[in-house]
Amino acid sequence: MKRTAQKIRKINCPYCGIQLAYKGAQRIQLGRWGLLLEHWDNWLSGSLNVQLYECPKCGKIEMFRTR
Numbered sequence: 312m313k314r315t316a317q318k319i320r321k322i323n324c325p326y327c328g329i330q331l332a333y334k335g336a337q338r339i340q341l342g343r344w345g346l347l348l349e350h351w352d353n354w355l356s357g358s359l360n361v362q363l364y365e366c367p368k369c370g371k372i373e374m375f376r377t378r
């Protein structure tokens with residue numbers, strides 16, 4: 312079973328130096344991200360649960376896979 316309780320990380324944007332805003336847990340359909348993820352071929356097919364962080368200034372997105 313997957314648990315959604317994850318601690319929120321404090322991450323700074325590498326471009327702006329300000330803290331990324333936590334956007335919550337998201338489920339990504341791998342099909343939509345195929346071009347981005349094609350080299351991660353050891354990943355399971357289907358969807359992927361991630362935590363998204365976004366820079367409010369430049370829109371840089373950082374994501375972490377949740378298990």
Ligand SMILES: [Zn+2]
Pocket residue numbers: 324325326327328366367368369370371
């Ligand atoms: Zn930024």
